Amino acid sequence: MEMVGVSVSKTIRKFRRKSWCKLISSGFLLIILCFLSVKSQLLYRETWSPTRYSSSSFYLRLPELGHNNRNLQNIVLYGGVRHGKPGVPSDKLYVFENTRNPTLVTDQGKVNRKTDSLYLKNMEIGRNRRLPQAIIIGVKKGGTRALLEFLRVHPDVLATGPEPHFFDKHYHRGLEWYRSLMPETLPNQLTIEKTPSYFVTKEVPARIWKMSNSTKLLLVVRDPVTRAISDYTQIRSKHGKIKSFESSAFLHNDTSQINVSWIVLRIGLYIKHLENWLSVFPLEQIHFVHGENLVTNPGEEMSKVQKFLNLKPVITEKHFFINKSRGFPCIKKKISNKRGHCLDESKGRKHPDLPANVMASLRRFYRPFNERFYQVTNINFNWT
Template sequence: MTSAATCINSARRFCKIGKKSVCLMTLCLFVFLFKNSFFKLQSEYHQFNKPIHERRLQAFKIDQYVTVPKNISNVRIRPKNEVKPVKELNGVNDIQCYASNECQRLKPLPPKKLKARGCQRRLPDALIVGVKKAGTSALKSFLCFHPEVIASHFELHYFDVRYFLGIEWYTSNLPYATANQKVLEKTPKYFIYPDVPRRICDDISPNVKIIIILRDPVTRAISDYVHEDESRERKKVEGEREDRLTPQLSPEMEALKNIHKKIDRQNIEMAGLNIYSKLGDTFESSVVDANGDVIRTNAIVDSSIYVTHILRWMEYFPRNQILILDGDAFIKDPVPALQQVESFLGVKSYFSRDNFYFDEEKRFYCVSKPEKSCMPKVKGRPHPNINPKVLKKLREFYKPYDRWLVEVTGQNFTWMAYDKEF
């Protein structure tokens, strides 16, 4: 304001003495100075009223991480194109390719982020191959919360009934994963199919890891029957469920599917196995015939003869590549089994008892963190009362196979503690 007043006084003085050219020059200088002062004040006003993050960005270069001075507040400004650092959970990198790390809610990040983080679909590092109704779903569901493990949501059934679709189809249905994650696939029926171990060895790798969870063979058979009986009743009402995985097949692919099915049946018969469940009106009539003999050819019974199937897997994979878990112990306390899997897969330690709580209504363990999650109540189906004579007959039937199982695996299992002969 002082410089503006001086200009005005000088202009008046020169105009009085008749020096018109000097008068005009002084007026021009006054206008120039006044204009600059006005816009400087206006700029400072707008700058002061800008959002604080815009003032920081204007004040500092953003081509690298910059720590803002303490008098503004200590935050980091990230360049526009830089990938956001991976969140950490309990000191381990969080899942990087999906918005949630719950298997049932896998939603991939946008394509640009997937590419930036190196997310790719690739063949599994390990497979949960069985046993059906022994806790495979709970095991996979819990493992999905480990930041370094990712598993497919669906049971893909590639190596048993969809093998004709080819390895490209299989890979395209596996989850995205980063280089530091272990990919899992779970299909419990793999355990009893005779050709599956060879196919996995040939198509994935002889170094792939195999996870098997076992349960009291009698309890597992009952649970298997309840599951199959419920499916039978549902089909009567709803019909066959839509196959959401198998694409629409051309006539050529249908012919190939039928050829594979015929070959599989022949191989199953040659192996002396029966992968098909035969349901009677009751559990008792499904597992014991009219003569009182156990129906070994029923898959409900055969699937619990663990040792015969494990021996077939050991023909293709060494014992140190096969992790066998005690399903009964897992149901009572999932943490030790999950820690075994962590060690087996070579991932960082993550699970502790703080990650779980026991649901009193459902009567099984659920996840409490990093986010609350629980298996549906249908997973805890009640078992019917079984004739004690049939139970005793089944236990006697499985007893020699269980002894053989201990010899082959070098492990004892919880259910054997109830039998004094073990």
């Protein structure tokens, strides 16, 4: 009888141990199943689909906020990122302004409704390629490159790289091609380009007016005699041996007969070209930059330019220093910087010395045109 009791007791203890093992095993199995269920949802729900966060999908839908974006307020106003929503097809997502007011858009940026001011407003908040609001139209060898490089220091100004030559050489390509050359800017930033040949091309004023009749124009002018010599010097440096200045400037080497067909001299007839521009644009829409003063007193000229362009007066005389070897101004991006940016060695190159009678003849030729130019612009540039 005692043996039977002992056997029953052992059986009960063994059953209890197996029950606890089964209970613990069942618990672990349940935990594993729950984990797999959650993981499955994370992997297969569209909101967390890897393709939604790939470089070809998610990042292309975000505004491009690169290192050139100096206005952090626009990042905050944008409301962070564009949020996905469960159940929305993978080619669509919602845009939020300050995390409110969703607007459904597609990958191609098209709104599913014909008009949606909220979406358009959000797109304006981001960086876009905009047609220029200001153009440096000339003149060649007047100081246009210096003006553009000085303006680049301003945080609210972005410019193209090479000269676009859209309105004189590539107009047939259309405005969208022209826009594609522009830098990406924020709404509070100014887009500007420089093409000096615009000033002497007859068709350009009407073409710019057609693009935007509010475009602001900047014209850098300098003494037409020294401008012509500088132009000739550049041509000679690029093409090597060419005819002498006198042979090109005068007919039959007679200093009393000016060769007005030579483009180097014709560019300096500022009043003739300006009359063409004034037949389209009002005078107050053109700002005249004194080329000589831009070299000797760049701070003063840049103050006038910033005022004309409605820019904050960020650039001052403290940003400039003179390159002693060439006598040309260099500019510092920050006043505290020890070093600055100087134009390349082609600027400030030495001009050939011309005979006194050649210089006197050129000055006599330009004098009546200069005086008329002073009257129209109401600026005395004091070119002797």
